[in-house]
Amino acid sequence: DQQRIDLNKREIDYAFKQHPYAVVIFVLGHQGGRPKQEDIVAFNAINDAYSFSQKSLAVIVNNLPRRRKLGYDDKMKNEVSHLLKTHLPHFECVSEIETDQEKQAVRQKLIHIVRDALPKQHDRRHAIYLEADKISGLSKQVEESQKRIEQDRAAHEALVRWLQKEFEEKERRRREEQKQRELQWRREQERIHAAEQAELRRQQAEYERRERQRREQAEYEERERRRRQAEYEETQRRRRQAEYEEAQRRQRELENQLAQKRRREIEAKKGMC
Incomplete structure (x- = not known):
């Protein structure tokens, strides 16, 4: 459905325009316990347009069976890493959820993954090239890659x-x-x-x-x-x-002068007598 594909591409472009600096969480479905080929094709097309970084990318494989073989999650991670052609430091396999408690546990796990990842500026390098008539061929290529993975694990x-x-x-x-x-x-x-x-x-x-x-x-x-x-x-x-x-x-001189004057007066009186 090309119309549905075009709508999805517009929604993806709009999301990156609104929040270009972000951590990207890409959710994969599965068929028979293997990654859905259409989702791998879609990821590669979007990654080619926006150039995801290992540190800012979290990949989730959703709705897996609750009972899985030992080592299944590691095997799934290796296969997805090979198909997406990138190392996945932030990867999680999520089982089918049946209770609110399980939903809350998954939510906390995803929050932890987002906190560990480093946001990156996502600028579109070119339009997302994904056409409905080419998906079948691309899915076939993914299927062949899955076979090669099994042959050379x-x-x-x-x-x-x-x-x-x-x-x-x-x-x-x-x-x-x-x-x-x-x-x-x-x-x-x-x-x-x-x-x-x-x-x-x-x-x-x-x-x-x-x-x-x-x-x-x-x-x-x-x-x-x-x-x-x-x-x-x-x-x-x-x-x-x-x-x-x-x-x-001066006082003494004055007193001397007065004394001399009195003596002269006395002598004068004596001479008159």
Whole structure:
């Protein structure tokens, strides 16, 4: 149904326009316990248009039987990883849900997956190329790929392990680089802090030096003021002492003059007698 396909493409384009920076959750159906070929074809077409990132992509295989063979989920992950041609660090097999409690558990699991993934900017490189008349051929190619997976699972698992190892190595290098950047940042912050502390100590020492100079200058000026005050008071004391002595001298001269005058008057009176 080309109309249905076109509607889905428009809805996908609209969703990415509304939220280009996002984590993508792609849900696959299954047929007989194998990924639905049509969903694989659809994923490859959308991925070609929007270039998904391993870190921002979560793939869910939905409505699987509740009872599955041991190792089934790992086998499914390997097969889906091969068909989608990408490593899947965020992958989950979801069983058929029968109760609200199971629904809540699945919801929490999906929330955890989204939190672990890293959002990415998804810009459309070109239109989604998916035509109804070509889906059958593309699905046939997916079916052939599934057959090859079964025929060469050992090689496929080795490839997945290599992809896993490569992804983990990239993650290790990223964490190491992040650790080095954080260490450099901390060292830079410590250097800046040490420089700021040194500048504060220098400013404090300069302030204390100026305060000491100010106090010494104030003490010197106070000593000079007191010295000048003492000299002034001594000068005033000496001046007053000199004035007092001069007054005493004049007083004595006046008394001598009066005494001489009285003697002359007495002698004059005696001469008249």
